[in-house]
Amino acid sequence: MRSTEVLIVGGGTVGLAAAVFLAHHGVRAEVVERADGPQVHPRATGVGKRTVELLREVGLADVVDSVAIDLREGGLGMITVDTLAAADPSEPASWPSAAPSSSRPPSLAPSGHGRSPFPYTPAALRGTCPQNRLDVVLLAAARERGATVSYGTGLVSFEQDGEGVTAVLSTGERVRARYLVAADGARSEVRTALGIGLSGPGTLGEPIQNVLFRADLGGLIRGRRFAVCRITNPEAPGTLIMIDGEKEWVFHIGLDREPTPDLIRTALGVPDLQVEIVSTLVWRVRAQVADRFRDGRVFLAGDAAHTVPPLGAFGMNTGIADAHNLAWKLASVLRGEAGPALLETYGTERRPVAVLAMEQALLRLTDPALHWDRSPAQAEARARVGAVNAPIVDLGYRYASAAVIDPVPELPSAEDVALDLDGSPGSRVPHAWVADGVSTLDLIRCRFTVLTTPDGSPWLEEADRLGLNAHAVDLPAIPPGGAMLVRPDGFVGWRTAGASATAPDGGPEGLGRALDRLLCRRES
Template sequence: MTETLYPEVPVLVVGGGSVGLLAAALLTHHGVPVVLVERRSGPSVHPRATGIGARTVEILRELGLDAAVDAAAVDLRGGVGKAVARTVVDMGAGDVVTVPMPTPSADEPDVTPFRLRGVCAQDRLDAVVAADLSRRGADLRWSTRLVGIAQDADGVDVELDGPDGRYALRCAHVVAADGTHSTVRTALGVGTTGPGDLGKSMINILFRADLRPHLRGMAFATCTITTPQAPGLLATVDGETNWVFHVACDVDAGERPEDFTPERCAAIVRTAVGDPDLDVEVRSVLSWRPRSAAAQRFAVGRVFLAGDAAHTVSPIGAFGLNTGVADAHNLAWKLAAVHHGAAGASLLDTYAHEREPVAAATLDQAMRRLADPGLHWGRGPEADAARVAAGVWAAPVVHLGQRYDSAAVVDPRPELPSTVDLAAALDGSPGSRVPHAWIDGVSTLDLVASRWTLLVGAEGEGWLTAAVDVGLPAHRVAVPWLSDDGALLVRPDGIVAMRAMAPAPDPVRFLTGVLDQVLARPVPVPST
């Protein structure tokens, strides 16, 4: 190993995909210096996902990136979420079955402050986050591989191989977001559980072709192409000239991923479109396989697994990327609290305690959808009844409604009151995401603003005074999920840490005790 001296860094993020980039962005947002290493030369140009869920949008909003990501999204207002057609030509001619984009009805409760106008391909998301990190002066080390890792009680030593050779780095903590075949997870000796690979191997063809003349103004997120000569799934990247087509690789028939040359892929695309003369530029070809697996442990000492390194989710439901972003969001504020001396080290234990059950539930929900995709796409009372019978939660509940049960929550309520009604799941219970409500034109989520925040009822003067003494920002709210003289303590990640439905005899002492508990702070021993 080359003996090159580098200053110790608080957090090393391994992996420059969406989860790694957002982990670095969230840590930077919380004032923690970060080094990110990625073996590729830059953000991926090949989108692996296009479905950005509501909770991820809220996290982007917290970072101030919601508008930029919305601008990068394909406008599907008035479009459809899913289409089924023999070819693209047939689809544009009107021979198509469609499922509308899920939009709130007039009587549906407003559960989130901002929605993207459509889908945003993962490469576009990554470009927005990476550019923001660069503007903030983050230390992003592309073309750099982790080749060794060891830890002790005081830190983590890693060996990196970059453009200028190998060097050592000493870190306080490591976030491993380095994918399904995580080098870090393997080096730590952490195995995985679950069914593993599912179904056939797939080929992901990223191509450029102007499909607008064939679509005749139709906009969609995905379209299942059914022509027997080239069946597959077409997904929009920009809705005009950039697309992804997923086609099966029939290994049983002797096909291999390397058989899908650019020339063959272009011919497949032309057949799927229904235009033999279409001008097609194949930009990239990746092989992949649906998978469902979870790491046996999400944390080992000072190293934390996130995203696909912690769990690989089968694709129906668009839960994979979003579950990984939620990992990063949960972990970032905790690492920051420990780094800044505001919390005890054992707060970090709650990362695995909270995220492992959520990941397990999400993997289960994705697998149930894989068995019957109609349970995911169905709309209306009959579809809700079918989901309940099959144990399938409504997708918004999977994205927004799951709850935490750990030492970082006082009196948690982990059981969901409803797996269909998101508003019922977001009722202000400890462990749930704080309900969204507009307070003088500002969302309660925006009031939290990445800080510990106290929301108090309309008659909560005592709580307001105590918040000042404790050093908490506080806001008066009149909402159905909080009594007039009650208080709700919200964590920096928007999770309810405590709910009091009545005044405390000594609110300053009460709030101090709650913060000491959830932040794992040492309790002073009274002098004698």
């Protein structure tokens, strides 16, 4: 029987991301995946800004940016056409979008150049990135960092006790792990074996065919690119997704249509176009969240924990953030730095985020303009139905758990995520450029970090005594002479205005006690 610290069941995007994040924290992980190799059929394409921040943290943002589809020039979100040929790319007005041009976000800049067009994040991709391309990057990174990834290997059974988990694999091998992470998808066998139920509406609508095809559409789009193209032609209705921006595309159609080259030619409006159908994947929209994300030494992540309708691109990104949240906590417990109760905060923090993502995606299914249209009129429409702007779902949420001292769960804004990232305990630390291409987020380096004001030398001295990473920065979210203690995942765990030992929270002398509480080393 071989041993590992963490066994990850499922080698999709979330499982591979978990391996990368764990390795980044120095944790040995093994990934087993039942499929014979990485998924080659494109699925999700939207990589959220929080995900790019996490990729930046582990040194992968530039690599992912290099394989992303360049939408910086002439890029659109969603367009609606009768056929693609009916839209003249030389006339922008003939490419109708759900969002008025004046309300579209600014053009994107490569993340690796240290400049983002968004005031609240250092990270931005130049466009969309198909999930299969992201997986190639994550797989290479996981192996380079020491993780073992085995394809053609499924989980047959597992048993857990007070010290770990013993798993039997389809190869006949037995693996002993301290913890198990189930990233084995919407039909998770691990979740089923644990008897963990699901809440939510479940499957929605009829099954859909995801048809991957190759065709040279350069003559149709002539430099203009889009994320989603809704085709309304009654003879071939469906949704066209750009994969490589040139010759690789996905067409989503119902099961009532046979996925033939002629159907695609009709949808595109080019009768003599050369079309090669590569593969077809049948899927259904699902909306469910597991009732709990942990059972003893087993944790659910990604689709095993939650399935989210696709509009908004919240599902995959929520799963990657699951893996990131869990990785530093497992690492802290495995190193003996944190109390075991820290692991309970994984579900306490991540399940509400998954519920938010599911509910927001469901609202967008009913009215896609809630997502695509960023005009003030849609802000009013979102407010009427309880929808929040997409960046808030992506990274504006807050945590309330034992790993946050005096959390402030209420969001100041449902529209402006910059207002929500105000340094309140439980929120992601505010972004500000502190040097050329260096963000406050870059200062964290996956460690507990003290951020204080330029006159906060008592905090720096106490942080040094405790062996903590610390920086003096000019950040409005930090009160004069105060400080914030940021967790390894970039979320504010504690904020204080007290620079004196007589302050209510003990000032700098209270820093050690705050760290103990965040790591669940003492009762709060």
